[in-house]
Amino acid sequence: MAPVLAFRDLTLGYERHPAVHHLEGEVPERSLLAVCGPNGAGKSTLLKGIAGVLAPLSGRIEGAVPAQETAYLPQAAEVDRSFPIDVYDLVAMGLWRRTGLFGGIGRADRARIEAAIAAVGLEGFEDRPIATLSGGQMQRTLFARLLLQDARLILLDEPFNALDAGTIADLTALVERWNGEGRTVVAVLHDLELVRAHFPQTLLLARSTVAWGATLDVLTTSNLAVARRMCEAWDENAPACAPGEAA
Numbered sequence: 550m551a552p553v554l555a556f557r558d559l560t561l562g563y564e565r566h567p568a569v570h571h572l573e574g575e576v577p578e579r580s581l582l583a584v585c586g587p588n589g590a591g592k593s594t595l596l597k598g599i600a601g602v603l604a605p606l607s608g609r610i611e612g613a614v615p616a617q618e619t620a621y622l623p624q625a626a627e628v629d630r631s632f633p634i635d636v637y638d639l640v641a642m643g644l645w646r647r648t649g650l651f652g653g654i655g656r657a658d659r660a661r662i663e664a665a666i667a668a669v670g671l672e673g674f675e676d677r678p679i680a681t682l683s684g685g686q687m688q689r690t691l692f693a694r695l696l697l698q699d700a701r702l703i704l705l706d707e708p709f710n711a712l713d714a715g716t717i718a719d720l721t722a723l724v725e726r727w728n729g730e731g732r733t734v735v736a737v738l739h740d741l742e743l744v745r746a747h748f749p750q751t752l753l754l755a756r757s758t759v760a761w762g763a764t765l766d767v768l769t770t771s772n773l774a775v776a777r778r779m780c781e782a783w784d785e786n787a788p789a790c791a792p793g794e795a796a
C-alpha cells in the first residue's frame with residue numbers, strides 16, 4: 550500500500566532543542582496507527598509536525614494528503630472552551646471545507662449535521678454553549694465535527710483522556726468506522742490495553758523510535774522499559790544535531 554506519510558530523518562523541536570529526532574518510516578494508506586510512549590516522549594510534537602502546526606528543524610515529512618484533507622484534534626487542554634459557540638455551530642464547522650467560511654448551509658447539510666450529532670449521542674444538546682459541556686460531551690462534539698470533515702488523514706492527540714468507559718467505547722467505534730471507510734488514523738494514546746485491542750500498528754516513541762510495527766510486537770515489556778529509560782536519560786537542552794547524526 551502506498552504511504553500516506555513518510556518521515557525522512559525528521560527532527561522536530563522548539564527553539565532549536567529537538568523533541569523528536571531522526572525519525573524514519575512510512576505510514577501506509579488506511580493505517581490505524583497508535584503513537585505511544587512516556588510523558589515527554591515527543592508524541593504531541595510529532596502530531597503537530599504532521600498537522601503542519603510545527604515546521605521540522607531538519608529532515609522532512611512527505612505527505613500524500615493535502616492539508617485540507619487532514620483533520621487534527623489537539624489535546625483537550627489546547628482547545629479553547631471559552632469561545633462563544635454552541636454545539637450545533639461547532640459541529641457545522643466540519644463542513645467548512647465544502648461550504649467555505651461564509652457559504653450557506655442547505656437542507657442536506659443540516660441533515661448531515663443532525664446525523665453527526667446523533668451519531669455521537671448528543672441529541673438535545675444542539676443549543677448548548679460549549680463552555681457548559683462536560684469533558685466527555687465536548688469530546689463527542691469534536692468527534693461529530695470530525696465526522697463531517699470527511700478527512701483522509703485523521704490525527705487524534707489523546708482523544709480518550711479522562712473519559713468514562715462508555716464514551717471511550719462509542720468514540721473508539723467511530724475511529725474504527727473511519728478506518729473501515731479507508732481513512733488513515735494516527736492517534737496518540739496512553740491506554741496500552743485499548744491500543745492492543747483496537748490499533749493494529751504502533752509507533753513506540755521516546756524522542757526517537759524505540760519500535761514500530763505490529764502492536765503486539767512493539768508493546769513488549771522490554772520495549773516499554775527501553776522507552777522509559779530513553780526518556781529519563783534525555784537532555785532537555787540538547788542542541789539540534791547535524792542531519793544524519795544519531796545522538
Ligand SMILES: Nc1ncnc2c1ncn2[C@@H]1O[C@H](COP(=O)(O)OP(=O)(O)OP(=O)(O)O)[C@@H](O)[C@H]1O
Pocket residue numbers: 563568586587588589590591592593594595785
Ligand atoms: N511549546 C513548546 N515549547 C517548548 N518545548 C515544548 C513545547 N511543547 C512541548 N515541548 C517539549 O517537547 C518535549 C516533548 O513534548 P510532547 O508534548 O511532544 O511530549 P508527549 O509525548 O506528547 O508528552 P505527554 O505524554 O506528557 O503529553 C517535552 O520535553 C516538552 O517539554
